[in-house]
Amino acid sequence: MNPHHTHQSLSLAIRNRITAGEWPPGTVMPSETDLAQEYQCARATMNRALQVLADSGLIERKRRAGTRVMPLPSSLAKIEIPIIRHEIEKRGAAFGHSILMRETAPAPEKVARQLHLRKGTRALHLKTLYQSDQEPFAYEDRWVNIQAVPAISTAPLDEVSPNEWLVRDVPYSSGYVSFSASAAGSEEAAALGTRPGAALFTVSRTTWLANRFITTVTLSYRPGYQLQTKL
Amino acid sequence: MNPHHTHQSLSLAIRNRITAGEWPPGTVMPSETDLAQEYQCARATMNRALQVLADSGLIERKRRAGTRVMPLPSSLAKIEIPIIRHEIEKRGAAFGHSILMRETAPAPEKVARQLHLRKGTRALHLKTLYQSDQEPFAYEDRWVNIQAVPAISTAPLDEVSPNEWLVRDVPYSSGYVSFSASAAGSEEAAALGTRPGAALFTVSRTTWLANRFITTVTLSYRPGYQLQTKL
DNA sequence: CAGTGGTCTAGACCACCAG
DNA sequence: TGGTGGTCTAGACCACTGA
Known part of the structure; x- marks a missing residue:
């Protein structure tokens, strides 16, 4: 046949x-x-x-x-969440990032819960600004579980962004993602060059690998950003 | 074996x-x-x-x-865009909707382009408020290509929401989707019971079926709404 | 050009579950 | 309990492409 x-x-x-x-x-x-x-x-x-x-x-x-x-088809969209540097470079712009804050501090209750840490456990707190051709592109507020990824304490995060460093060091992790809109706080507004209260597209993720919770992060994109896909 | x-x-x-x-x-x-x-x-x-x-x-x-x-895994998320009524009823709330506006008007240029209509072609313009337990849940601004779906002109949209009517009458369509954040306009703010400028999570879709463009819609959810998934 | 993945086939057995 | 989808197998041929 x-x-x-x-x-x-x-x-x-x-x-x-x-x-x-x-x-x-x-x-x-x-x-x-x-x-x-x-x-x-x-x-x-x-x-x-x-x-x-x-x-x-x-x-x-x-x-x-x-x-x-299927009686009432609910739309399924497959979304690819790109690595920020790739997203920027794909548009032909120059990628840059700066660490706005880096401290080790007791995790707030909400973070501790998400990372399954005992309340008050110390964790790495990072605030990072990602830039496209010098223009602010996205603002990241991240907590990292030091116990799960001790190597990050000494990582050169000025050269490799936290995002990418974690992807390289702890690839193939699982995670929860949520998309939402949030009003810019004063810090985010200043970093992104917009006014406080501006509507920002926000992606929150909590990732783990084999029962070890790695990181929880909130990423706010500059006003006007869109995540597109086909269905 | x-x-x-x-x-x-x-x-x-x-x-x-x-x-x-x-x-x-x-x-x-x-x-x-x-x-x-x-x-x-x-x-x-x-x-x-x-x-x-x-x-x-x-x-x-x-x-x-x-x-x-894969060298640098970019995360793939599978997102299910639910029918609004299902989403509300799943939370145990009562679903309701009201048509705020219904008119046939020449499509603005942006809409005409998305629906592949000649500029100025008349199309059905709908504004709908979706409610969860009487509370505003989402605000919808939709244009429908009458040539592609003539039956909608006489559809009882007070009983079946435009969303669901189209899903029933034109199921299995393809489409583009984009997610973003937008500041509430005065109309949306009033409908959703929030202040103008509030950050709203917004989903825009343009759908077609076999070369016939059906509808383009912008859906703004009440403040605080999140779209969640696992990856 | 040789080795890899992509696919089809025909047959078989199994798991599930509506009637 | 019989019909349905779910899956595995062994073999075969093809399409692509890097060495």
Whole structure:
């Protein structure tokens, strides 16, 4: 049999039949076996094609119950959170950063909770400004669990930004992320060259690696920043 | 051969070896064939396991060049943009909405460009307030391409919100999404019960289906709203 | 040009669960 | 309990691309 059907082309074909309304939302589609026969391909191939659609949230698959078109599709967006330096350099600008503050201090309760530290444990507190062509780009307020990453105490953070240093030293960590809008505080406003109260796009992350909580960070971008994606 | 190794378990095993530092960032990993032999599984199984890791951005695979651990992992977050009513009801609150404005008007240039309409073409302009337990939750400013969705002209949008009506009538559309922060205008501030200039989390979308542009919408959430995810 | 990943196939067994 | 999706296997061929 000629492999004229790739799982990609099958995926696309099925997707089109769904968007064309052939199987309305909530209805059950033909089984893998039937579809494979219709397209004259192996069931494994059709299986893979359907898995792609299931991953993208278009259909739902259950054993015995069959394949069902999702009744009310909620949009799934895949967002890539770039390393700031890459983001700036991609736009052809020069990247720079400056450490505005670096101290070891007892973690405030909120931070201690996020990093699973006992209240009052000392942690590294960093405030950093990221610049694009000398212009302020983003303001970062970060706490690092020294017990998990002792090496950061002696890291040359003036040369390698905290962001990148952590990515290099503790890659592949897991984390929580939240996106929100916040009003600029006086410090952020001064650093970003805007007025206090300005609307800033804010990304907060807490990351860990194998049960060791590494860092919690709040990143505020300069006014006008947008995070874009396709769905 | 006993299928003691599922592609999931293999995926996890390989991921752990990577995070443990066995193959540092940027280095080349053993080939599919070798890994399959090491784990005593079929190459197809190992292939699928590695594809999972490649999809999540942990490794990069190229023919002939082999499988390489990504040098500087940029975080990939999968975000689900929920239907507003579901989001509110999930929190146990009562959903409500009111149409603040509904008119047919020539599309402003910016809107016309996004919807690929000729300048001045008339389109449906809607402003809607979404409520959670009577409290304002989000403010929506939407333009709909009447040519693409003529039925919306007569839709009972007081009963079914524009958001949901479009999801039902034009499901499975594609789109661009962007996240940002914006200062509340006087209208939004009044609707959301906050002061003008307040920092609002804003989601803008433009969606289409098979070359027909459907709608462009800007959704501003009440102050304090967060969009969360795990990575 | 040789080695790598990408994919298809045919067959098999299993896990789940609605009827 | 039978039909459905989930998965593994062994083998094969192809596409790409670096040495």
